[in-house]
Amino acid sequence: MGHKAWADNVVKIAEYADEIWIKYLTLWALSTDNLNKREQKEVEAIIKLVNSIEKYLDKMKIDNLRFETIWDIEKLPEKSQEILKKVKENTKNNTWITLILALIYWWQDEVVRATKKIIQAWIDPKNLDRKEFRKYLDSWAFPEIELIIRTGWDIRHSGFMLYDSEYAEYYFTLKKWPEFDKKELDKAIESFSWSKRNFGK
Numbered sequence: 001m002g003h004k005a006w007a008d009n010v011v012k013i014a015e016y017a018d019e020i021w022i023k024y025l026t027l028w029a030l031s032t033d034n035l036n037k038r039e040q041k042e043v044e045a046i047i048k049l050v051n052s053i054e055k056y057l058d059k060m061k062i063d064n065l066r067f068e069t070i071w072d073i074e075k076l077p078e079k080s081q082e083i084l085k086k087v088k089e090n091t092k093n094n095t096w097i098t099l100i101l102a103l104i105y106w107w108q109d110e111v112v113r114a115t116k117k118i119i120q121a122w123i124d125p126k127n128l129d130r131k132e133f134r135k136y137l138d139s140w141a142f143p144e145i146e147l148i149i150r151t152g153w154d155i156r157h158s159g160f161m162l163y164d165s166e167y168a169e170y171y172f173t174l175k176k177w178p179e180f181d182k183k184e185l186d187k188a189i190e191s192f193s194w195s196k197r198n199f200g201k
Contacts (some may be wrong), residue, residue, distance in 0.1 A: 005178035007049045011056065016182045018063050018097045020189075024142060025099050026070075028160060032106035035075065047080055050103065054083050057090055064096035070138045071105035072113070100142065107159035110138055139164055147192045149185075152176045169195045 010027060017025045030046055053067070060067055067087045074081065084103075114136040118128065121136075134140055145161055145168040153174045157165070171188040173180065 004049065007052065009178050009180060012182075013180065013185060014065070014097075014099050015063070016185060017099075018065060020185075023097060025097065026102060026142075026145070026161070027100070028102040028105065030103050030105070031158075032072070032104055032109055035104055047077060050076070050101075051080055051083050053087055053101075057087055060087070060091050060094065060099075064094045065091060066094040066096075066098045067091045068098055068100045068142075069103050070100055070142075071102055072109065072138075073103050075104045098142070102161075105138075105160075107162050110163075113138065134163065137163055144168075147171060147188065149173065149180075149188050151180050167197060167199050169197070 014025060029050065034046070035043060059065075069084055069088065073084060076084075114133065117136040118133070123132070139161060142164075145165040147170075148157070148160065148165055148168050149171045150156075151173055153172060155172055157170075169192050171191050173184055173188070175181075175184055
C-alpha cells in the first residue's frame with residue numbers, strides 16, 4: 001500500500017512540476033540495495049508498479065513529457081525492460097519536461113560502470129578529466145542537479161547522484177513521499193531561490 005501511494009504521488013508531483021516549468025525531475029524509485037535486501041514479495045510489488053507506467057503513455061504525450069530512466073535497468077525482468085523502452089521511445093520527442101526514474105541505482109555501481117566504459121574505450125589517462133569522466137556516467141545526457149529533496153527527515157544523501165550533485169542544494173522535510181504535496185514542493189523551491197550559490201568561488 002505504501003508503494004502504491006508512492007506511485008500515485010509521482011503522478012501528482014510530475015503534473016505539478018510540469019505546470020510550474022520544472023524542466024527535469026528525477027525520482028529514485030528503486031535502489032540496488034532495495035533489489036537485493038528486501039523481501040521478494042515487496043520487490044515484485046515495486047516492479048509491478050514500475051510496469052504500470054505504460055498506462056500513462058497517452059497522458060505523457062498530451063503533457064509533452066519525455067520519460068527517461070537511468071542506471072542498471074537490465075537487472076529488471078525482461079517485461080519491465082520492454083515496457084520502459086517502449087515508453088521512452090514513444091516520448092523521446094517531447095520537450096516540455098523530462099521525468100527520470102532512477103532504477104536499480106547505487107552511486108558506487110555507477111562509478112564502476114563508468115570506469116569499465118572508459119577502459120573499454122581505451123581512453124588515455126592523460127586526457128581524462130572531470131568533464132570527460134562524466135560522459136561515461138549513466139546521467140551524462142542530463143544537467144547536473146540543482147536541488148535534492150529528502151523526505152521523511154532522513155538527513156543523509158544515501159549516495160544519490162554524488163557526481164552530479166557537487167553544488168546541489170538540499171531540502172529536508174518531515175513529510176514522507178506519499179504526503180509530499182504541491183505546497184511542500186513550493187517550499188522547497190522557495191528555499192532554493194534564497195540560497196546563495198557560489199559554485200566554489
